Amino acid sequence: MKKLKALIVMCLAAAMLVGCGSGTAATDTYVFSSELDIKNLDSSDADDGMSFNAMHACIDGLMGLDEDGNITGAIAESYDVSDDQKTYTFHLRENANWANGDPVTADDFIYAWQRILKNNGNYAYMLGSDAASIKGVDEILAKMDSQQELTDADFENMGVSHPDGDNKTLVVELTKPVSYFDELMTFPCYYPINQKFCEEKGDQYAKSATNVLSNGAFIMTDWQPNKQATFEKNEDYWNADAVKIQNLVMNLVQDPQTAATSFGSGETDFAPINSELVDKYKNDDSYVSFNEGYLFYLEINEKNTDLANNKIRQAISMAIDRDDLANNILKDGSKAAAGFVPRELSVSPSGSDFRDDAGNYDVTTYDLEKAQQLFAEGLKEIGKDSITVRLTYGTDESPMDQMAEYLQNALTKLDGFNVEMVATTKQDRIYNKMKNGDFDIACTRWGPDYGDPTTYLNLLLDGNANNYGKYYSKEYEEIMAKVSTESDTTKRWQYMIDAEKIIMKDLPNIPVFEKGTSALENQKVSGLVHRPVGVPYTFTYVEKAE
Template sequence: MKKLKALIVMCLATAMLVGCGSGSAGSDTYVFTSELDIKNLDSCDADDGMSFNAMHACIDGLMGLDEEGNITGAIAESYDLSDDQKTYTFHLREDANWANGTPVTADDFVYAWQRILKNNGNYAYMLGSDGAAIVGVDEILTKMADKKELTDADFANMGVKAVDDKTLEVTITRPISYFDELMTFPCYYPINQEFCEEKGDQYAKTAENVLSNGAYVMKTWEPGKQATFEKNDKYWNADAVKTQKLVMNIIPDLQTAATSFENGETDFAPINSQLVDKYKNEDYYVSFNEGYLFYLEINEKNTDLANNKIKQALSLAIDREDFVTNVLKDGSKAAKGFVPRELSVSPTGTDFRDDAGDYDVTSYNLEKAQQLFAEGLKELGKTSINVRLTYGTDESPMDQMAEYLQNAFSKLDGLNIEMVATTKQDRIYTKMANGDFDIACTRWGPDYGDPTTYLNLLLDGNSNNYGKYYSEEYEAVMEKVSTEEDAATRWQYMIDAEKIAMTDLPNIPVFEKGTSALENQNVKGLVHRPVGVPYTFHYVEKAE
């Protein structure tokens, strides 16, 4: 499948502007601001964009990105692909070392990939047929699901092995056209076994417990506030790294972040819709596709919400165009399906959204919504239902989405909404993980440029299927997706799968997130991709 070109967020130096964010830190320091915190830098556990940014700053995988955002070799200097396109032989760079001077070896990848399975990591499934389709992994995942003990023989049969220190062989069950792109994702990063086991359960939880093999070395990390990185002189591509210091500031309040930018204290600051009108005409204002799909996850264990007419009514009651145009105003777009636009293209070069089409259930039709809701209530034998709407207040613009939905749903006679405001961490890892929700406002950023990065979320047993959706029909079609080798046929299967999902509506898509930000015009080289790791800092350069 053709890879989408990355959006390159860069502004060439022109004249110094008031509020351009040149900062007192000087030309050798780049200051990046985020409203979301870093969870940790453990590829076995981290599953959020900010953690991925931090990991990518100091850890290289087999493949990486060049200055234009294209996939290129990183720790792997090159690779050979067998005629049947099922065996990759990666040749690792001789000059690739960890920051402690230890060479990066093929065993570092073998250890990391086995570790994420042994620990049942958040992205363990990505090593199986839902991701890289590595030989033997599905069998391991099945044993894990059945709570059977894994043995050395299970891992001996896994299709990843160190031929020698600098040669890694990976065998997969089917050809995957985007396999090289997968290898840029953090769950495939290497881990130095000796360092990891020495640190134990504190591995990657603090700055001193992170071992770098990438562009920067993490020096300090104060959760919720700031992380700092310094250039790694032992990095194999150190000549390409122009900035000596990278600072990530966590500022949940975006007005405060904007003020910090105007004061010259930061070089990149995201802003929300309340600030767009203030800054949209400034030269340092930028807007681009962020890649996230924001949607409602339905708890299928709630018998009221399991009613399809109730779910259709909820979807039709949302005026998505009004929300993105008049509330967000940041370049976001109304969602027309569960797979967003600009994610992937077909073998013939067309966008998935164009081929799959727009679903009527994503249009706004309050009259039809009320009709379907009334019919749903009648089927349930009720005159009204009570529903909790759970959202995180620290994951902008989730609060705006929740407030808008509360108003939209309040127009449905017979629906009583209780708002449950919490934090992102509590929303996901406590309430959603334990099934303690009715409807949750959530989001997903694509891990790689293929529709399955979204479609896999609805599979039985997927760790992100918090709503416990299950459909035999959906499972059967997705099984075909996972085994079909003909690209055109596979593409149609994915269209069929999304149609089932948009009919059943276990997840109700709301909008595709755009980002508005303030960016120092004296900075160039920040690479942004709406797929995988959001930002690459390796090539950032700041004018004097």
């Protein structure tokens, strides 16, 4: 019966979209196009923005976003914080239920958080001191790193529980105050999982529409990888009155030109476009551009003895004309990076942007003459006339290919600098080449998981799973330890500024640009929430005028 219902919804959605003129798609159906695919709907495993979009459409965490993008209660109706800021008590909504009728309980969160650790999920570290700082998690992660067997006692000591007989109250104990803890709770790795449903599905959990259980605004009705995912409104959602559309359609892995054509014929309400299409559409009333949140950068393999020379690293950085790349090649709202922590990420206790307080670094300023001088000095120091460097990038993570081609051209302008291009896929780049140290310089990117500079600064800590270049600095470790423990927010802010100065001097990662997005957006649509931090898009409040 459920399959039949899903099929009917899909057919209705398709029928409503056929034959619509530009901007006239059915008002109860919202169509969102993406160049990317949904890779995974398991909150203990997913690690990409499109998967987060899909999960967020059908699963609520403790906290969520209101129609203005502000943090608000979701499954948690309210919460209390202890005087020492280290114990959070969440009071779950009585009317928050899973689509199968089960209530959403504290045990659903406890199970999910323990499961991501047991499965060594990509974001398991975010439960520890690198982010949420939940009591007992660092000890679990340490045992995992040393390949020791975990026991029930390890998880019994984990700081998540509920009072006896009260499964609608979740108590979370932290090892230190975390000023952005409520924002963390909007991130997918902290979402709940219905244990009974998950274990019934086994290794098929979250791998298809029928194997995903919703407690959110929409219910997934169909998911065809590399093609399309469809959702219908969850009438039993605790906040159903806020949901105005009946159907949500995500067109996946859609070429920007195809998406733009579909938008022109009224078949798509939101169509991201690439730099090749910007000039064509930038004067259109439907054209929008905004900060996507990703920082694109170069990661240096510390084991490469040529690249270990700091002057050579400085030369690489100063040989890149970031403004030219952003404004004349990408043309999508991207901006030249001025440091490793991007703009619009976080504000100080006094309300200023981190980038404004930290300032710009000379090493990110284009100066080919200075770059050549530094490179020549670096070559002399390492006793070579030239070097050959492999530049690794994924061709399926636009605009990484444009970045790589631009860098090849820029770096080979340095006399004696040879570039060998290594084109691959994102999965191979990260999980094979970078993870195994099989690279010299990798074109990579990072999207902020939460609105604090540590979401970037932690990447270069010794032992961080994303520190693929194996950078280590005692000075950096010491100052980041102060960031981790300092309760005075003003002092902590300055420590983070000082920490960035260290890595911008050492240049283990060379920031290149902050990604923007250009898109065509139906002017009759309102309520799409976009944030450059965490889950990119929230569809709960989307509304289409007649």
